Amino acid sequence: DVKVTQSSRYLVKRTGEKVFLECVQDMDHENMFWYRQDPGLGLRLIYFSYDVKMKEKGDIPEGYSVSREKKERFSLILESASTNQTSMYLCASSPTWDLTGTGRRPQHFGDGTRLSIL
Amino acid sequence: GQQVMQIPQYQHVQEGEDFTTYCNSSTTLSNIQWYKQRPGGHPVFLIQLVKSGEVKKQKRLTFQFGEAKKNSSLHITATQTTDVGTYFCAGRGSNYKLTFGKGTLLTVNP
Numbered sequence: 001d002v003k004v005t006q007s008s009r010y011l012v013k014r015t016g017e018k019v020f021l022e023c024v025q026d027m028d029h030e031n032m033f034w035y036r037q038d039p040g041l042g043l044r045l046i047y048f049s050y051d052v053k054m055k056e057k058g059d060i061p062e063g064y065s066v067s068r069e070k071k072e073r074f075s076l077i078l079e080s081a082s083t084n085q086t087s088m089y090l091c092a093s094s095p096t097w098d099l100t101g102t103g104r105r106p107q108h109f110g111d112g113t114r115l116s117i118l
Numbered sequence: 119g120q121q122v123m124q125i126p127q128y129q130h131v132q133e134g135e136d137f138t139t140y141c142n143s144s145t146t147l148s149n150i151q152w153y154k155q156r157p158g159g160h161p162v163f164l165i166q167l168v169k170s171g172e173v174k175k176q177k178r179l180t181f182q183f184g185e186a187k188k189n190s191s192l193h194i195t196a197t198q199t200t201d202v203g204t205y206f207c208a209g210r211g212s213n214y215k216l217t218f219g220k221g222t223l224l225t226v227n228p
Contacts, residue, residue: 035218040127042220043161043206058215059119090160106151106163107208107216 003027004110006091012116019078021113023091030096032074033107034058034066036087043090049074081117089113120145120211124219132227137194139222141207149210150183150190155221156203197226 007022025032033048035058045058047066055066063085067075074093078085092107121144131137141150149168153161165174167183167190174181180193190209194201204221211217 040220042124043208043218045215045217048215106166107153107161108163109160111160 004091004093004108006089006110006113008113009111010114010116012118013078013081014118015082017078017081017117019081019115019117021076021078021089021091021115023074023076023093023110024072025074025091025093025108026072027093027095027108028071029093029108030071031094032068033092033094034064034074034076035090035092036060037090037112038087046076083117085115086117087115089115120209120215120217122207122209122217122219124207124222126222127220128223128225130225130227131197133199134196137197137201137224139192139205139207139224141190141209141219143188143209143211143217145211146187147209147211148187150187151208151210151216152181152190152192153206153208153218154203155206159203161206194224197224199226199228202226 003026005024013019031050034046035043037043044060046064049055049068065077090112091110094105094107123142151166152164155161170187171185172183178195182191204223206221207219208216
């Protein structure tokens with residue numbers, strides 16, 4: 001069974017701090033994703049990565065960066081945390097894209113990190 | 119960019135009643151996935167629809183993909199308290215990125 005592990009379930013940080021959220025998956029998936037989930041806004045994609053050292057911006061990348069030095073690990077970095085980044089952060093992984101567009105490649109999610117910026 | 123609209127945002131039903139949530143995409147999709155998130159949990163994959171007009175069933179859940187591959191629905195027959203949660207659709211467009219709808223929160227009164 002796929003396991004996606006996020007380093008912290010709850011995290012409290014202060015405005016201006018540099019914050020690291022870590023995610024590890026154990027299924028050798030090529031693709032990894034970071035989302036934030038806010039009430040009424042659903043899941044919004046921050047960044048994703050389709051290979052080691054590769055990254056692509058999602059819909060809301062401002063104020064965030066990512067790092068993928070190893071295949072199993074994908075880190076989300078808040079360069080200078082602000083109160084509007086208080087949210088639930090979800091990491092997900094999935095196997096390689098099916099180039100025909102018909103592959104059944106679900107995303108597997110971690111339990112999430114509830115981050116509060118004070 | 120691609121947008122996926124999902125309605126309703128909330129639905130409260132009595133146990134035994136039916137429930138339906140709808141998704142509409144601004145662009146044609148290569149496929150659509152459905153996820154369920156229980157309260158306090160994370161989204162869990164339910165199913166993927168690929169073909170135009172496709173209908174799939176999982177026990178009391180029926181999933182449909184529109185003929186134009188721009189809309190989809192999830193119908194639950196005779197809801198149970200175990201169906202409580204938020205149901206998300208997620209559409210994959212030509213760039214292989216998944217775009218999630220905002221979800222429908224289903225609550226069931228026993």
